[in-house]
Amino acid sequence: MKTVLTLLLGGLMIVARADAQAPASPNAALRYWMAFALMKDPPSDQATMTMFDRVAAGTSPWEEAKLGKFVDDNRESLEMMRRATKLTSCDWGLEYELGSKTPIAHLAKARVLGRLNGAEAARLAARGQLAAAVDVWLAGIRFSQHVAKDGTLISLLSARLSLSPALKSLARVVSQSSIDAGHRRDIERTLNMIPPAGLDWPDAMKREAEVLATAKRLDPKVNAPMPSQARVNETSAEVAAEILALRASLASAAPRGR
């Protein structure tokens, strides 16, 4: 009996020690908040936002005189954000137990930082630094995955605002320029790591239903309906098409790159 007890205690001590020594996986969300704290928001007027979005989507040429300063002002935030996208763990610590009152302030900051990241990629591409531009767009794709992590529909809709321009820009650059084989592989690897529709829409809808149930439990007067599944399907199909277009560009560019 004494031997069994000793062995049990010894085993427990080893487990406890191993647990205490296990390095905690760094949380990307904390790094992102650090980047948000250092971020200098560009002007939010419609004209500037439109210019940023057109440039990020590749529908307008890069405007150094008008946008360069905002990218330069945020170099530190952008570098911090890009380093964080390489982490595997991202926990925003959302308080879903609050139901519809769950704070989601990170989405607003993430949208602005994502837009700046897209602008920086467009600037690099305009300067002919295509390999660096690809790296920045890929960081944008990884960032969108983290923004959407464990989120409801609103998180995915926000993440999509950064994801789609990156997918479209990559498709355009891959089809028009000779991207080296290493970077083509990086793009493929990143695409293989994300869901076929870019983001996990069914998971978000499931969480949406749970949050709605919590909201109704907290306040029986809440009568918000579930978001339309048809519209969600439509949006996810759009993103899936963007991914397919990028894959098609990669496939057609592959023989040229060899």
Add this chain to the structure above:
Amino acid sequence: MDDFENRLREFTPRRPAAIPDERLQFLRGPIWVAVAAGMAAVMLIATWIRGPRPDTRAAVAPPASITLGPMTTFALENPDQFDAVLTRMSHSLLPDVRDALSGPRPPKESQ
């Protein structure tokens, strides 16, 4: 001398005669008004095409708080304004820590 002055007084101002070439008559009169109006119209159209389009969307009040319920409702009902609202909300969420540490704070928005 008087003769000379008398001779000069014989000269009286007179309208010049019409330009003999009838084709050049088209260059006179209201045609210039039409040309100017045409040029102004072309310039206006060019400005409208190149410049940013006025935002014709009806302004919708943004959500009062950046929480799940109001933001989701807003995003679903106003998908075309969701992005702009997120961006504007970002301005008011966190002060720039560097500004806070360096004395009087300049306007956060770098216009």
